[in-house]
Amino acid sequence: MDSPSQSFDQLLADLAHPNPNIRDNACTLMAEHFADQALPQLISLLHDPDPAVYRTAVKGLGILGHQSVPHLLELFETSDNGTVKACCIKALVQVSVNFPTQAFPAQTMDVLEKALDEANPVVAQSALMTLGHLSKQDSEKERVIPLLIKACERDNIAHVQGALMALAELDAPLVTDCLEKLASDMGKDSLVREMAQASLERRESLNLG
Template sequence: MTSHPQVDRPDLDALFADLAHPNPNIQREAYLAMVDYWPEQSMPRLLALLGQSDVSVYRAAVKGLGAFGAKALQPLADLFTSSPDGTVRACCVKAYAQIASNFPEEEFSPEAMTVLETALSDESPVVSQSAVMALGQVGIQALPLLIRICKGDNIAHVQSAAMALAEIADPQAEACLREVLDDPSTDPLARQMVEASLGRLESRR
């Protein structure tokens, strides 16, 4: 029976150094290695990086956390709930968007969905807008929230929700878009996006 040599784990500190590298491919290799070799040790450090002032560092950490999938949902929810820092809360929401994009078959936990719903009314517009974008990545599971947003008064949110609904193959999504389009009180800018979203839906038939 042939035995295979055990692969040495890469040094965790070296991986975090690579995470700060300007080359996105090196960053990606670093956080994927963290997931494979150091999941328990690296996640808390990635979460801590969300509070860094260096934009490139916390953006890389967001991508890294997005590679953990469902395992990162609760730690991100806990951090979102406890942090007074709008940038940290926005990073948590953006990490959710990464998870939804990277693992489209994984369902979000009720706690994670509550975070996204709470984030919609966050005092920081970056957090609230990021939440709409994240819900768009979540897709069909977020349909009730996206419908509510699309019928709301925040024009930027309505536009983002309309784009997201155009990607969801569900009769409720189209019905919502048509209802908003037919509403005479709909803002002209929002109406344009709703029309474009309906056009995308119809073009895929």
């Protein structure tokens, strides 16, 4: 691997550059050439008030891969900042995108389940989107489906809708049972029943059981 033409400090400065291409390139070079130095710096940048900076840090942590996961889970558990918590969850997606066949540690699912109950809607929605993404990966599907099914029992209609949309495209008997029960449960909100029925119809169109 060739050495980068820029030093670590120069690349770190580029993470705040107004040009997104320069920011993304700096992320990649830091991860490839300075992983040990980059990890704590990128974790720290999740606290930056500039959205361009913390979003770039999320991408960089994704490029670093699973070595960043324990740090992301710890930060999620210890932070009381909703933006930082959401960044931790979004960074897990980026890790998954870059390393789709590598499974996450069990604690990851515990954190995602906690995140679904966060009062901050951005954190909760990020967790739901992350579960939806992971549900399409063979390495995570079996662990994620039960969490999506549990999400269907929550009071937040938007969360229920997101969970149902994700479940509609998953091939598993558990999913069919869940959707059929929701669609026929007269004790549920009519909107929930309608969404469950729509998800069943979506499954039928995809020939899923």
